[in-house]
Amino acid sequence: MTTSKPVTDGLAPVRSGRPAERPLRDPYDVMFVGWSFFRSKLLTAAMDLGVFSVLGDGSLSTEELCDRAGLHPRGAQDFLDALTAIGLLSRAEGRYRNSPGVAGHLLPDSEEFVGGFLRMTTELMGGDQDSLTGLLRNGTARGQGTGGEVPFTRIFHDPVRLRHFLSAMDSFNGAVAEELAHVFNWSRYATFTDVGGARGNLAERLTAAHPGLTGTVMDRPSMAEHFDRLVAERGAEKRLRFVGGDFFRADLPPADVLILGSVLHDWPMEQRATLLRKAHGAVHDAGALIVYDTMLDDGRQQADSLMLSLIMMLQSAQAGGYSPAQCSSWMTDAGFTVERVVRLPALTTAVIARKN
Numbered sequence: 001m002t003t004s005k006p007v008t009d010g011l012a013p014v015r016s017g018r019p020a021e022r023p024l025r026d027p028y029d030v031m032f033v034g035w036s037f038f039r040s041k042l043l044t045a046a047m048d049l050g051v052f053s054v055l056g057d058g059s060l061s062t063e064e065l066c067d068r069a070g071l072h073p074r075g076a077q078d079f080l081d082a083l084t085a086i087g088l089l090s091r092a093e094g095r096y097r098n099s100p101g102v103a104g105h106l107l108p109d110s111e112e113f114v115g116g117f118l119r120m121t122t123e124l125m126g127g128d129q130d131s132l133t134g135l136l137r138n139g140t141a142r143g144q145g146t147g148g149e150v151p152f153t154r155i156f157h158d159p160v161r162l163r164h165f166l167s168a169m170d171s172f173n174g175a176v177a178e179e180l181a182h183v184f185n186w187s188r189y190a191t192f193t194d195v196g197g198a199r200g201n202l203a204e205r206l207t208a209a210h211p212g213l214t215g216t217v218m219d220r221p222s223m224a225e226h227f228d229r230l231v232a233e234r235g236a237e238k239r240l241r242f243v244g245g246d247f248f249r250a251d252l253p254p255a256d257v258l259i260l261g262s263v264l265h266d267w268p269m270e271q272r273a274t275l276l277r278k279a280h281g282a283v284h285d286a287g288a289l290i291v292y293d294t295m296l297d298d299g300r301q302q303a304d305s306l307m308l309s310l311i312m313m314l315q316s317a318q319a320g321g322y323s324p325a326q327c328s329s330w331m332t333d334a335g336f337t338v339e340r341v342v343r344l345p346a347l348t349t350a351v352i353a354r355k356n
């Protein structure tokens, strides 16, 4: 096997930028790594209590917040000031506001809401350490039974989990779509298929950015109603169509460009290879394949990507992260010529390849 050497586009050096990732100097630094879960608890509690929604665009005093969010006065002041100290709220003259740039991500009706992702990952963790320790001791996933049923089976049977899941996907793929619309030369192509494209958020954004481009979203048949709703809301009926089916059993809808976004990480190695081979069959000659995912950095130094890989492992039995180098090698094995590796927002990397 010869692996073509991809051009690496704008790959920023690994940035950590988080206080816990600077050199640890004293016992308190170590203690606070262990205690950093408390920030997450504060955020989750504030979402559960509706603090961000109650504040909306306005400002409220402690008493008003107690009244509207149902906070008991005993802990309210410390809670609100702690939220302020970690940057989620701001405070002036005794009145609290949602921090600029933060509120949009925490209001459930906002397009940029990240709460679904937080809920999904919290649920996978089980609210305690057990499921992570279980994974590390036994390799078991919390998101499915030990019987090894197909990933996502449970999510699709639970409307609340499905809602969190779709919101979680959108909070990543929305940011990815904005950038993917620009870093790839779409003008050379007329059609694409987003394989495992969920409710079509990324596909809709790509077609909105490139008039003349039409997309097919392939996902499980039960995704159709969510796709239909999104397409109707955004008036995208003429630009997008949905094909329901199992991507392992059905033919992939042919197109100039195939996208496999955050799909490969869910499956065992053989099935990743199967999907890439099927993608090669479905891409038109001279077309392209784009694989994007929250990939591990090749140096395995980026804490958030490594943690996301562990979250994937909690989600299903054989899931896990992979690096751009691994991905390039699999794509080459499937017959593609890898051209570029592109760093995208939301911890995501795309590997872009051509079909000769």
Ligand SMILES: C[S@@+](CC[C@H](N)C(=O)[O-])C[C@H]1O[C@@H](n2cnc3c(N)ncnc32)[C@H](O)[C@@H]1O
Residues within 6 Å of the ligand: 151, 152, 169, 170, 172, 173, 195, 196, 197, 198, 199, 202, 218, 219, 220, 223, 245, 246, 247, 248, 260, 261, 262, 263
């Ligand atoms: C992790 S999500 C990624 C969604 C989207 N591409 C994104 O980037 O947000 C994986 C998607 O694959 C779909 N999927 C899983 N198994 C599938 C199968 N056997 N056939 C078709 N779609 C499947 C899921 O329904 C889900 O929408």
